[in-house]
Amino acid sequence: MPIDNIAIDVPLIDHHCHGVVPQDLDLARFEALMSESYKPAPEGTSQFDKPLGLMVRGQCAPMLDLEPFCSGEAYVERRRELGAEEVNRRLLGACGLDSLIVDTGHRSDAIADVPMMADLSGRPAHEVVRIESVAEQVARSGVSAAEFPQAFANELADRAKTAVGLKTIVAYRVTFDIDQTPPTKSEIARGTDRWYSDNLAAGKVRLGEVDVVRHGIWVGAELCRDLKLPLQIHVGFGDPDIYMHACDPTHFTDYLQAMENWQVNCTLLHNYPFQREAAWLAEIFQNVYYDVGVILNFAGPQAASVMGEALEMGPFYKQLYSSDAFGLAELYYLGQLQFRRVLKQHLDRWIADDMCNLAEADRIIEMIATGNSRRIYGKI
Numbered sequence: 001m002p003i004d005n006i007a008i009d010v011p012l013i014d015h016h017c018h019g020v021v022p023q024d025l026d027l028a029r030f031e032a033l034m035s036e037s038y039k040p041a042p043e044g045t046s047q048f049d050k051p052l053g054l055m056v057r058g059q060c061a062p063m064l065d066l067e068p069f070c071s072g073e074a075y076v077e078r079r080r081e082l083g084a085e086e087v088n089r090r091l092l093g094a095c096g097l098d099s100l101i102v103d104t105g106h107r108s109d110a111i112a113d114v115p116m117m118a119d120l121s122g123r124p125a126h127e128v129v130r131i132e133s134v135a136e137q138v139a140r141s142g143v144s145a146a147e148f149p150q151a152f153a154n155e156l157a158d159r160a161k162t163a164v165g166l167k168t169i170v171a172y173r174v175t176f177d178i179d180q181t182p183p184t185k186s187e188i189a190r191g192t193d194r195w196y197s198d199n200l201a202a203g204k205v206r207l208g209e210v211d212v213v214r215h216g217i218w219v220g221a222e223l224c225r226d227l228k229l230p231l232q233i234h235v236g237f238g239d240p241d242i243y244m245h246a247c248d249p250t251h252f253t254d255y256l257q258a259m260e261n262w263q264v265n266c267t268l269l270h271n272y273p274f275q276r277e278a279a280w281l282a283e284i285f286q287n288v289y290y291d292v293g294v295i296l297n298f299a300g301p302q303a304a305s306v307m308g309e310a311l312e313m314g315p316f317y318k319q320l321y322s323s324d325a326f327g328l329a330e331l332y333y334l335g336q337l338q339f340r341r342v343l344k345q346h347l348d349r350w351i352a353d354d355m356c357n358l359a360e361a362d363r364i365i366e367m368i369a370t371g372n373s374r375r376i377y378g379k380i
Contacts, residue, residue, distance in 0.1 A: 010365055011098035012336055013373040013380070016128070016167075016232060016269050016293065016322035018103050019111030020092070020120065020329045024084045027076045033327040036298075037240050048072030051300025052334075059337060060330045063090055085120075088112075091329035092121040095336045098370050099123050099380055103167055103232075105130025111327060120329075126164040126380055128232055131216045132173060134159055136205045145196040149188050153219045160223045164379040165267075167232035168217050172239045174210040175246035180255040182218040187211045217255070221264055230265040230289075230376045237272040237295055250277050260287045265376045269293055270324055275306060279314030289376060290314065294324035296338035297331055304342040311346055319368045343368070 021033070031040065031047040034056070041047050048057060048071075057075060058068050064078045064087065079087050102114050102125050118125035134156050143151045160166060170176065183191070191211025199205060207213060224231045235249045249256075249268055259266050266285075270293035271278040278290035292310045296303040310319065323335025343365065350356035356364075374380065 008340060009096065010340075010369045011096055012321050012339070013098045013101070013370045013377075014095075014323050014325075014332070014335070015101045015267065015320050015373045015377065016103060016291070016324055017100055017332065018106060018324070018326040019108070019113060019117055020088050020325070020332070021110060021327045022084055022088070022112050022116065024080050025076065026080075027073060030076050030079070030328070031072070036238070046072055048075075050298075051302065052298050055297065055300045055334050055338070056330050060091065060333060063094060063333065088120045088329045091333040092117075095121070095332050097121060097123045097336070100125040101128050101164055101373075101377065101380070102126065103128050103130055105133030105167065106326070108133075121332075124380070126377075127162065128165040128167050129156070129159045129163045130167045130169065131156065131220045132169055132207050132213065135207050135212065135216050139196070139200060139207075140205050145192045146189070148192050148196075149185075149215060152216070156216075156219055157223060160227055160229065163229065164377045165230045165232055166220045166224055167234070167269075168213075168220060169234045169238075170213055170217055171234055171236075171247040171249075171252075172242050173208050174213050175243055176249065176251035177246040178210055179214065180252065180258070181214075183211045183214045188215045191215070221259060221262065224259075224264045225262045228378055230267055231259065232267045232269055235268045235271045235278060236274045237270055237298075244273075248274050248277055249281055250274075253281070256281060256285055256288055260285050263287065265289060267291070267320060267376070269322065270295060271310075272306060275310040276312065279310055279312060282314050282318035289318045289320055289372065291320040291322045293322045294331065294335065296342065297323075297334045299338075303338045304345050307339075307342040308346060316364045316367050317372060320373055321369055 034047040034052055047053055057070055061068050061070050061075055066078050100117055102117055104127055114125045114127050135152050138152045138155050191209045195209035195212050236247050256266055265287045268278045268290040271290055272295035275292055282288045282290050292306055295306055299306050321339055323332050325331035325335055347361040
């Protein structure tokens with residue numbers, strides 16, 4: 001099959017994404033969902049005036065019957081005219097997805113759940129369970145600090161039974177530069193006491209206590225080992241309050257080695273600006289996989305350079321596709337568009353330089369688009 005066709009038509013398994021907002025959005029809320037910051041753009045500026053904004057106005061506008069590169073205001077107004085459900089169905093339906101693996105652990109009250117995502121996209125949708133969110137839900141339920149460790153382990157085990165994978169945001173909460181061994185019972189108890197006294201008494205549940213996070217990733221690891229589930233690990237670009245230098249996945253080498261010993265597959269998500277490091281880890285560890293995720297959207301016209309670095313040395317059988325779309329169906333649509341566009345650019349160049357042929361290009365695309373995800377997510 002010619003690369004011109006397969007690069008456009010091959011179905012994708014989006015192995016890490018989130019729900020879309022099912023309600024209509026005004027300009028401010030739409031722009032907020034285009035940003036990784038907690039704060040709006042400076043007065044007199046717009047989120048539409050950055051690479052992602054250029055992609056929305058240029059590529060998504062025609063999907064809503066608008067001229068390419070219309071104003072951001074015109075785009076959001078047209079979105080409201082059509083209604084959120086119509087926009088979500090149009091954009092999700094145009095993604096060419098095979099299936100979705102949905103993280104339900106972030107702002108789940110504000111976005112579509114897994115069944116709704118299946119309905120809106122017309123494709124099968126599966127759940128990946130976020131470890132830290134389960135811990136916060138258990139703490140919020142009223143269990144005491146002494147009861148928490150076992151109550152959390154029980155709840156995570158129940159949730160894992162119907163999930164296709166687990167996920168941790170350890171890098172965002174405490175960085176990768178931590179003790180990566182299983183915590184002792186006394187460390188867990190002291191950490192839980194600190195978390196409860198410092199946060200829950202003030203009405204907060206956000207988990208940032210390192211020994212409780214360590215407990216979570218090891219309880220999760222045991223479940224992944226026993227149930228043969230992959231463990232998703234967020235890396236690099238993501239939340240605005242991270243310490244980026246300590247989110248380099250090479251800091252997490254000891255844990256990845258332990259997971260290799262347990263035969264637990266680990267998928268490194270997004271990775272920017274550490275896509276080269278992720279590719280290296282995928283080369284040296286049998287159990288490590290990676291993607292470049294949502295950065296392809298945020299890089300806009302420059303996305304090919306990011307993909308190029310991800311392709312430099314990483315095994316083709318270790319690379320995955322994800323959009324990490326959250327809130328906006330536009331991020332789903334652009335994610336697949338950018339992935340197809342930039343992967344095709346690189347493969348076309350390899351073919352032109354006699355470094356690849358059409359048959360090999362077809363195989364590479366199939367592996368990254370669906371094959372690798374289907375192999376490691378055994379329940380889809």
